[in-house]
Amino acid sequence: MSSVVSIVLGMVIAVHQFKSVIDAVDTGNRFAEGKTVTLRLDPDDEKAIWLEDRIGPSRPTCxxxxxxxxxLTSPGIDVFLTRDETWNPLYxxxxxxxxxxxxxxxxxxxSEFAIGDLGGLVALGGRLVLAVLLPLFGVGAGIAVVLITAFRRRGHHKRxxxxRYGSGAM
Known part of the structure; x- marks a missing residue:
């Protein structure tokens, strides 16, 4: 039973992570260089400024x-892909x-910029580790329970x- 629960939980986590990365960058509300955007933010918000990656050198600053x-701090390496665009976190x-x-x-x-959440495809890969490990743990626990039960039953059957037949039957 724990195997089934862990597999389902792993699948739910994976689906949730995929959904969060699909909407990571608000590409519908872009702004160009020199434009000012106003955001309402709380300290708990995890937001980033994303830069549409185009061919050619650029040194954008915000x-x-x-x-x-x-x-504004360094976001690390990540990427967000749409059908025809590549976005990289800038800050x-x-x-x-x-x-x-x-x-x-x-x-x-x-250049074009957009505000979005932290975490694109690289972050998704890291977060999916749990979604993969959880079902593996559940399957491993299920196999362990089956093996332990089989060995204990075998030992009990021998006893x-x-x-019944004396100690020579072992």
Whole structure:
């Protein structure tokens, strides 16, 4: 029974992770270099600025202003793919208090930016480890229960035979 539960739980986790990565970047609300966007953020929000990856060198920079001491930090390596676009995280947005924050990005060439959640395909791979390990653990536990039960029954059967026919039947 635990095997079935762990397999179903692993599948639910995998589906949830796939759904979260599908909507990671809000490509419907893009903004170009030089434009300012205003976001309502809380300290618990895990948001990032994503850059549409186009051919050619670019060194985009972004600035954030708002209450407290907001910061833009390195997001690490990741990627978000749509049917015909590739997006890479540019900055992670960190805020210490709830409020409205203004973000402006500049680039050496025409670029498009979007706000989204942290985690694209690379993060998905890491989060899917649990979705794969959980069913494997369940199947392993199920196999262990079957083997232990089989060995114990075999030993019990031998003891019963020994009692019935004497100790020579073992």
């Amino acid at each position: 600035e954030i202003s708002g209450p407290g001491d907001p910061a 992670t947005i960190e805020v210490s208090q709830a409020g409205d924050y203004r973000i402006t990005c500049d680039s050496e060439r025409p 019963l035979l020994a009692e």
